[in-house]
Amino acid sequence: xxxxxxxxxxxxxxxxxxxxxxxxxxxxxxxxxxxxxxxxxxxxxxxxxxxxxxxxxxxxxxxxxxxxxxxxxxxxxxxxxxxxxxxxxxxxxxxxxxxxxxxxxxxxxxxxxx
Amino acid sequence: xxxxxxxxxxxxxxxxxxxxxxxxxxxxxxxxxxxxxxxxxxxxxxxxxxxxxxxxxxxxxxxxxxxxxxxxxxxxxxxxxxxxxxxxxxxxxxxxxxxxxxxxxxxxxxxxxx
Numbered sequence: 001x002x003x004x005x006x007x008x009x010x011x012x013x014x015x016x017x018x019x020x021x022x023x024x025x026x027x028x029x030x031x032x033x034x035x036x037x038x039x040x041x042x043x044x045x046x047x048x049x050x051x052x053x054x055x056x057x058x059x060x061x062x063x064x065x066x067x068x069x070x071x072x073x074x075x076x077x078x079x080x081x082x083x084x085x086x087x088x089x090x091x092x093x094x095x096x097x098x099x100x101x102x103x104x105x106x107x108x109x110x111x112x113x114x
Numbered sequence: 115x116x117x118x119x120x121x122x123x124x125x126x127x128x129x130x131x132x133x134x135x136x137x138x139x140x141x142x143x144x145x146x147x148x149x150x151x152x153x154x155x156x157x158x159x160x161x162x163x164x165x166x167x168x169x170x171x172x173x174x175x176x177x178x179x180x181x182x183x184x185x186x187x188x189x190x191x192x193x194x195x196x197x198x199x200x201x202x203x204x205x206x207x208x209x210x211x212x213x214x215x216x217x218x219x220x221x222x223x224x225x226x227x228x
Contacts (some may be wrong), residue, residue: 009154031187034216036186044157045221090156099164100145100208101172106156 002027004093013081013112021076021108023091030096031073035065036104039087047089050074055112059083083114117141118220120205126226133192135223137205144210146188147217148172148180151202163188164210195227 025031027062034046048059055067066074074091091105116123120135139146145164146147149172159172159182169180177199181189188207192199206217 036219041223044206045216046216049216069228086199092157099170100210100217101147101159101162102217103159104149104157106154 001091002095002103004091004103004105006089006091006108008107008108010039010109011111013110015083015112015114016080017077017112019078019085019110021089021091021110023105025072025074025077025091025093025103027072027093027095032094032096033065033067034092034094035059035063035074035076036090036092037087038069044090047076062095081110081112083112086110086112101104117139118205118207118218120203120223122218122223124224124226125150125222126228127195128228129196131192131195131227133195133225135190135192135205135225136187137190137207137220138186139188139205139218140186141208141218142185143207143218144185145208145215146182146219147198147206147208148178148188148190149204149206150174151204151222157204160190175202190220193227197227199225201225 005024008060033050037047038044050057050067058064089108118139131174147162160203163182165168178190205220208217
């Protein structure tokens with residue numbers, strides 16, 4: 001079965017610091033990749049997604065992620081975080097076959113101090 | 115805008131009670147999903163449905179059942195609630211098979227079983 005590993009459970013940054021959240025998956029076939037975000041008290045929403053093409057994808061609010069197939073990785077980045085980026089971030093993988101189910105990582109809680 | 119609604123934001127039930135969690139989506143999506151979200155464990159798939167009256171087990175179906183009598187509605191049933199089912203329950207929907215589509219999430223139901 002496929003699995004998704006997020007490297008950090010908690011990250012604390014100051015405003016304007018750069019962010020990189022790691023995500024690795026274990027599946028040898030073709031995948032679709034997602035990052036979801038859950039702001040405090042809000043529902044889970046899509047940050048960005050990769051289906052095919054350019055491995056560097058841009059999402060909302062200045063986030064981007066790079067798919068590196070050889071490393072089975074899909075790391076999330078933002079050059080300069082803001083206090084409003086405080087949230088929990090989830091990486092998810094969908095196999096490109098069969099049912100469109102997602103396997104989620106355990107999440108990374110990001111706290112940005114002003 | 116896709117809207118996924120869940121019948122309750124908070125629910126408190128007693129051990130042994132039968133519990134129904136309702137989810138409705140308004141975008142004519144074929145797929146619907148139920149997850150539970152626990153701190154440090156991320157989201158885990160309980161059941162999903164890819165068509166009316168069709169259902170498939172996810173990763174943790176034990177103690178749960180589902181019902182999908184209409185395309186827009188997907189119910190999660192706890193036949194006999196237990197304290198280890200205290201959790202946040204998230205419903206999601208997406209377009210159907212033949213493509214990789216993002217999932218849209220509802221606000222969640224926080225269930226406490228005492």
